[in-house]
Amino acid sequence: MITRIKWIERNFELGYPLGMFPNFLERVRGTPARLEELLRGIPKGILTVKPEHGWSIQEHAGHLLDLDELHSGRVDDFIFRAKTLRAWDGTNRKTHDANHNRHTIDSILKAFRESRSRFIHRLESLDDETHQVIALHPRIQKPMRVVDMVYFTAEHDDHHLSGITELARLLSKKARS
Secondary structure, eight states: OOOOOOGGGOOOOOOOOGGGHHHHHHHHHHHHHHHHHHHHTSOHHHHTOOOSSSOOHHHHHHHHHHHHHHHHHHHHHHHTTOSBOOOOOTTOHHHHHHTGGGSOHHHHHHHHHHHHHHHHHHHHTOOHHHHHOOEEETTTTEEEOHHHHHHHHHHHHHHHHHHHHHHHHHHHHHHHO
């Protein structure tokens, strides 16, 4: 199996044409449904199993919910013409403090769907002028417009969805052994 690149080690080529915004928006809009579908086939007992290093499947799902606050805040950054987008907390303190494993997966999925819906609504309401604003992404040190930020969000979503798939396979294999 090919090893996934760690998120923090990813490089991004940005500068997408504005016409890609609808495509990237659909990826981001579809994440709650894809997450629900992915989790549907995973036995409940596996959802909260923590691997030696990293998060449980349920914590990955909760992390997607936690980061919607950052994504929405970055929409504010574009609206208010910030020179630099707000930074991600590299410790992921919000996800660790949330203790997602003590919640039900249904409550996490419901909250994520609601949060993502609000984020999508905000993106859909942006005017053309805001789509032209450029701000520096603080971690990767590259300029972004809204279209690039939405692409970045979609890639982050997919990173965690693929992590869930990988972890589910590993845990299912261990359970059968």
